Amino acid sequence: MKSIIIASTSTIHGSGYLEYLLDELKIHFKSTDHILFIPYARPGGISHDEYTNIVAxxxxxxxxxVTGIHEFENAAEAIKQAKGIFVGGGNTFVLVSQLYKNKVLLPIQNAIENGTPYLGTSAGSNICGLTMNTTNDMPIVYPPSFKTLGLVPFNINPHYLDPIAGSKHMGETRETRIKEFHAFNTQPVIGLREGSWIAVKGNNLTLKGPLDVRIFEYDKAPYEVSTNSDLGFLK
Amino acid sequence: MKSIIIASTSTIHGSGYLEYLLDELKIHFKSTDHILFIPYARPGGISHDEYTNIVAxxxxxxxxxVTGIHEFENAAEAIKQAKGIFVGGGNTFVLVSQLYKNKVLLPIQNAIENGTPYLGTSAGSNICGLTMNTTNDMPIVYPPSFKTLGLVPFNINPHYLDPIAGSKHMGETRETRIKEFHAFNTQPVIGLREGSWIAVKGNNLTLKGPLDVRIFEYDKAPYEVSTNSDLGFLK
Structure with a gap:
């Protein structure tokens, strides 16, 4: 049975790395004491070793x-053998480029289909959607495609931010950006606020954490869905 | 002689579209009363016609x-005949996809080399750099390449924003994003604040407008350069 946590962020303000999720992760990864970590997104350009140390x-x-996937000779084989997988945040363009380069997208999809529990935060959550077209990251490298894992039938916008009242900056709000996305694409987008996550158990999708999500569907006004709601209605 | 204005934004807070630049544009486009407008970036997904009307x-x-390039049958020929070119803001991924699709990158480079005055704002400024890797936009479509016009020997980050003191949001600051860019790329990046522009006259590059720029060079601490400075030292 598929078992996935799609979290907006690894770290909430005033708390340590993954700290707010640890109780949940104890249950999520209860079947294993060993996690395979995929550090490809390299936040701030840190090395795979440095990033893996933080996670460990x-x-x-x-x-x-925790073992980093870069420590294995064969990345696809490492995923096949893994009992739990975590893909951390950083830059989604860097992450997706490396996933394609190391040919691990299909192995990850297969592992999840076979029941290996998966945790994604930020960029690692973005890739759970149909495409990475709704990332907030800067396109610092050019990936061979924007297509991602498609574990859920929509796109994710992590670190979702409500418009800042009274801002004098002329850049687009997040809502405007997602509206622009829908001028060229039709799949729904979930704006996942920091501290929220989507729990996937088999075919059930549930919103978890203290906050509501904002949902953007093609040709509809955006709307809020409360935490603990079933998100299975989105197609 | 090359004559280019690379502006951070089309619109500053509390002022109309292009209003803050009009005195400068009178001089920049003094040799013609007809501007060819390239509306490909479609801010907010508006149509080419709607966008051209705003600019006109x-x-x-x-x-x-003002005439929109979409009104011509042959886009490359329209650029060749143009006496002045303006590329407006919106989404850089959409803009660059359309520039490639309509095969107009080389015609624009040639026109500028031959002295046709060019104005870019936001996405239209981004494409003046070596690549679009330092855009702030959401990657809502997949362009065939991130390579852009290379009219200046560096990258542009328009709408440059200083870190917001006391923010509780865990997303990256602009400075962090550009630092990440330099983990994978070596060209300099100019963080151009709203209201600033770079004036290119032949081989001279000058910063204009009321604000300083923030410059990010590979393997160096970022630093400020004052308005009215010569930017020709950046290679």
């Missing part, structure tokens, strides 16, 4: 060991 | 007529 330290609080 | 209205204040 966070998971040690719930008794889990 | 703004330019009518200084006695210039």
């Amino acid at each position: 330290k966070a998971f040690s609080a719930i008794g889990k060991k | 209205k703004a330019f009518s204040a200084i006695g210039k007529k």
Whole structure:
């Protein structure tokens, strides 16, 4: 049975890395004490080793060991053998480029289909959607495609931000950007606020965390859905 | 002689479309009363006609007529015949996709080389750099390449924003994003604040407008350069 956590962010303000999710992760990864970490998104350009160390330290609080996928000779084989997978945030363009380069998109899809629990945060959540077209990241490298894992039948916009009242900056709000996306694409977009996550269990999708989500459907006014709601109605 | 205005934005807070630049544009386009407008970036997904109407209205204040490139059968030929070119803002991914699709990158480079005055704002400024890798826009469509006009030997980050003091949002600041860019690329980036522009006259590059720019060079701490400075030192 598919078991996925799609989290807006790894870190909420005033709290440590993954700290707000640790109780949930204890349950999510209860079948294994070893997590395969995919550090490809390299936040701030840090190395795969540096990033893996941060993640290992966070998971040690719930008794889990972490190994970076870059430590294996065969990345696809590492995914096949993994008992739990975490894809961390950083830059979605860098992440997706590396997923294609290392030919691991299909192995990840297969592993999840076979029941390997998956955690994504930020960029690692973005790739759970149909495409990465609704990332907030700067396009610092050119990936071979914007198509991603398609584990859910919509796109994710992590770190969703409501318009800032009284801002004098002329850049687009997040809502305007997603409206622009719908001038060229038709799939729904979930604006996932920091602290929220989507829990996928088999065919059930549920919104978790303290906040509501904002949903953008093609040719409809955006609307809010409350936490703990079933999101299975989105196609 | 090359004659280019690379502006951070079309519109500053509390002022009409292009209003803050009109005195400058009177001089920049003094050799013609007809501007060819390239509306490909479609801000907010508006149509080419709607966008061209907004621009025509703004330019009518200084006695210039505006025609949209989409009104011509042959876009490359329209550029060759143009006496002045304006590429407006919107979404850089949409703009660059259309520039490639309509095969107009080389014609624009040639026209500028031959002295046709060019104005870019926002996305239209982004494409003046070596690549569009430092755009702030959402990647709502997939362009065939991130390479752009290369009219200046660096990249542009328009609408440059300083970090917001006390923000609780965990998304990256603009400075962090550009630092990430330099983990994968080596060309300099100019963070151009709203209200600023770069004036290119032949081989001379000068910063104009009321504000300083923030310059990001590979493997160096970012630094400020004052308005009215020569930017020709950047390679």
